[in-house]
Amino acid sequence: xxxxxxxxxxxxxxxxxLEPLRQELRESVALAVRLEGEGNTIEQxxxxxxxxxxxxxxxxxxxxxxxxxxxxxxAFETEKSRLLYLDTRGxxxxxxxxxxxEAWEMRDLWNGKKFRDSAFWHDRHRxxxxxxxxxxxxxxxxxxxxxxxxxxxxxxx
Numbered sequence: 001x002x003x004x005x006x007x008x009x010x011x012x013x014x015x016x017x018l019e020p021l022r023q024e025l026r027e028s029v030a031l032a033v034r035l036e037g038e039g040n041t042i043e044q045x046x047x048x049x050x051x052x053x054x055x056x057x058x059x060x061x062x063x064x065x066x067x068x069x070x071x072x073x074x075a076f077e078t079e080k081s082r083l084l085y086l087d088t089r090g091x092x093x094x095x096x097x098x099x100x101x102e103a104w105e106m107r108d109l110w111n112g113k114k115f116r117d118s119a120f121w122h123d124r125h126r127x128x129x130x131x132x133x134x135x136x137x138x139x140x141x142x143x144x145x146x147x148x149x150x151x152x153x154x155x156x157x
Contacts, residue, residue, distance in 0.1 A: 018062065022155050025055035029156065050145045050154055052123035059153055060094060060143060061116045063087045069103055083120060085137070091149060092140030096120050 029049050050056045070082040080097035087093055098120060115121050122136045142149040145156070 018059065021055055021059050021062070025050065025053070025059065025154060026156065028053050028055045046156075047145050050156065051139050051143075051150075056154065057116070057121070057123070060139070061121070063153065064093050064115075067115070069098070075100070083137075085115070085121075087149075091142050093143050094121065094137040094139055096137035 029046050064085045065088040066086050068084045068086055070084065072082050074097070075081045078097060080099050081103055082095060083098045083103075084095045085093045120137060123139070141147055143153070144150050145154060
């Protein structure tokens, strides 16, 4: 029997649709590991490129089925709601915090998956334009390269 996350990954996407993105990811990782001499290990460069590079984040965007705002304790302390990007099974693909006043704008970003172009989607810690107050997102545990869904999504093992 296939693992339950295979349906999550598929989410209407055929292997034919995902394979070009996976190939782009393989090429991107190969290019990233060539930078080993610049102070990073091959393994860290590979993980960074998979989880936060363009091709990896495009694969992540393909499986986002909805987003969900949470008014948790942190929201009252920071005045920022927790924004979860979810797959079809409710797994967190990426998450961030959004000022409550900006939450209304997110509805427009959902149409046509335009959220991929927003500052809220880009990786907070590994963005090329990292800024201390950057609202970027962090990847969900299961979607990390070593996570149970990530391994199946990226297919790089």
